[in-house]
Amino acid sequence: MPEKIRFFPVELTYRIENDRAVIHIFGRTEKNEQICVIDDNFEPYFYVVPKKGKDVQEKLEKIRVEREKEISAVTRTETIQKKFLGRDVEAIKVYTRLPRDVPIIRETIKEWDIIESANEYDIQFRIRYLIDKNITPLTLTEAEGDFVSQRSRVPVFKAVNVKQYSDDSLEKPRVLAFDIETYSPAGKVIAPDKNPIIMLSFYGENFEKVITWKRFKTSLPYIEFVDSEAELLDAFKNVINHYKPDILAGYFSDEFDMPYIRTRADKYKIKLDIGLDYSELKVKHGKAVVSDITGITHLDLFKFVVKTMGGTFDIEAYSLNNIASELIGEKKMEVNLDELSPVWDKNPEQLEKFCRYNLHDSALAFRLCEKLLPNMTELVKIIGLPLYDINRMGFSQLVESYLLKQAPNFNEIAPEKPHNEAIKQRRMQTYKGAFVFEPKPGLYRDIAVFDYRSLYPSIISSHNIDPGMLNCSCCKGEAKLTPIEDEEKEKYWFCIKRKGFIPTIIEDLITRRMRIKEILKEKKSPLLSAREYSLKLLANSFYGYLGFFAARWYSIECARAVTAWGRHYIQDVISKAQKAGFNVIYSDTDSVFLALEKKTKKDAEQFVEKINLELPGLMELEYEGLYPNGIFVSAKAGEAGAKKKYAMLSEEGTLKIRGFEMVRRNWSPIAKDVQEKVLNIILRENNKEKALNYVREVIKDLKEKKIPMDKVVIHTQLQKETGDYAAIGPHVAIAKKLKEKGLEIGAGFMIKYVVTKGKEKIRDRAKLPEDVKEGGYDADYYIENQVIPAVERIFNVLGYTKEDLGWGEGQKKLGKFF
DNA sequence: GGCTCCCGGGG
């Protein structure tokens, strides 16, 4: 008699056992125990769409391909009525024995001239399983079968039937956060192959631990001493095995902690078999590095923050410190990490504070995970992919995964991913973007900002913008033409009789979100606001997706139509604002900035209300806020317009800075300092004279060599061996000289240099800081190439000349504003 | 004006 169990799937994979693909679903039962449910009843397949009147089926069934002594063959085929971009097609569902046969078979038929296309041959087998079985990870699922005996860290249940049971979801997955500290002398680059891990910390529910392999006196109960790095790595495994987390969370752990741990374990030939099936921690080096443990979801919170949440907050860098302060209001512990290695070598009695620092980072990762998990979980529930995947996906992938999940409900076959040629073609195509009302560069006071809520999604829905609805023969001459202004482009339309696949889906997302917002007005719920946010995120990503060259449902006509209608609607607000007597100073895509001047905040709010009364159902203009001070600058020196480059001071006193590209580490500290200081003086103190004098002072100090050397040191890392460079930049020139001196200089080394005076190329004037005596730097270089570019756009709008800055005649030309 | 190289995060 088969047994029934219920569980929350967390992660899944597949293995080949006895020549069959077996899905392994890892999860937690209702009784809160970890489990692995296996299912060998799912066949790999893909679709073939034959050309009209061609008999393809028989030929398909005869395929046999030999690769590396393995035979790939089609096991059976089915003819099936499907839709492709809204059109009815007769497709063949082609089954194979193993998942890996799918791409092989597709490869052998791709040149056949009797087929229209092959489709859905590149959907991962585990994802195909979730889609076809309609199983959503983290959501209560029922399996029918029996427990079997199999080598595994958790009980294994062999299922004959697996199906979604209810909408209940795993409330509290078990989370363990971790972080490592490594031996890393000051100024030296991080080198996993050379330098050991010296500390490792974990933070979980009622659990904190720091493991280190140098002993010192401490009363901290969570510190555990071991005798070597190899023992520390063993402890890493043991802690995970005993804690039994569903989720192992880190910050930048995909690309730092995990690869580091992997490299160190390999050095000692330690098996990192922490997978629930005893498989090893896998670090995969692709374009981005990802680290994967079978059965345990490894989350890299950095990736989620950067890829998905990024746009929502206003920070200059995605460091753990910034993100933690922004999201959970906590900072990292202040510690000078340059001291860690010397202390480790010479003063181990001082290691305790580094242990606390190490634990605190894990604690931050843990709380960040708690904070972000509702957002990720909601995306899991909406899109239907495991957490692991959601964590690492960008917007386009989220949209595409959602469409792939929805396609069967509409009986749609997914289009192929574009291949090389198509991508090249698509990349060359351009279209007109959003409308930008170019501001007159300058300083403004009392700026009221409005924006359309979900402008593009509501356009896609209300204008039925969909690749399959384009230029239908049924509505020719009847449907409204897309309002593209470009005369050379042919006008086109979208069907008004049928609703497209994408508009249907997006409308569903918008209305679901609206319902949630209604509930949220009544009472707060973190869960619902996470869902609301996820729905918004997803809906907002469709437009970009339609114009993304690598998208399956790519359609430049659709993308072009969205921006065309967008321009139409924003221009409408602008003209109405002007008619109402407002001074429109700036507008971009879906937002309008008004300088209030003689009008009041109340006038602005009333204006928005009035606009909203006239807007069709889904569309809404929002009052974003009032900014007492703002500066709008031109994009490049001398250029008139200024797209997306402004800084404003909010009523709450925070600076909102847009478009001033981050001055990064390969800039000198003096350039960073000056940019930040100038914006602050102008917006907070409202004193351009003071800002001017400040820069003038800095320029003077540079010329008089009063700015200390450490403010002009530029850091650049060598990315490859010195001999491998085609172009010799300043840092490469330095590296070559160092090498000639017999120093060990290779890829990864951090080069610090100072540019000195001379007429040669910059690379010939770049010197090591220690080879330049105090004041030996080239003041002109730092003024012209560092300080001035950092503030040029700002002073641009203030209209000062170079004489005003004390950088007068007879000097090298600096651009007309100085 | 193209092409090449670097940055991010982490210690």
Added chain:
DNA sequence: GTGTACGGGAGCC
């Protein structure tokens, strides 16, 4: 592995 996913700025060539 039912494969190939950044995007923008500076300096050399």
